[in-house]
Amino acid sequence: MAPEGPGWFYPPTVLTGVGPEMRLYAEEAFGPVAAVYRAEDAHDALRIANDTTFGLSSAVWTQDPADEALFVAGLQAGAVFVNGMSISYPELPFGGVKDSGVGRELSAEGIREFCNLKSVWKA
Secondary structure: OOOOOOOOOOOOEEEOOOOOOOHHHHOOOOOOEEEOOOOOOHHHHHHHHHOOOOOOOEEEOOOOHHHHHHHHHHOOOOOEEEOOOOOOOOOOOEOOOHHHOOOOEOHHHHHHOOOOOOOOOOO
């Protein structure tokens, strides 16, 4: 329910039944929107998660060590968080893959992104 008064407001929304024929399936939704996808098993969930041109960060919740290993190895994302939400730490590199960016920020790997290297070869 929208609060009374001037301004723009979109209420928190959960969308179910999301499928590949829907625009939301392939695009990022910014705002208080959660899309729920139905998967047959962990392998199908991994297929759905990777069926995107984006790959900044991912999160998976599981108590099954085999499923954890499947998602950590198989998710096409710059970061995988297990049993917790995506967050950045200064000591860990952060950045995406696919259309979610190139390179990393933060940590030793991140600072190298701001360095210009010069190769010199002499016969």
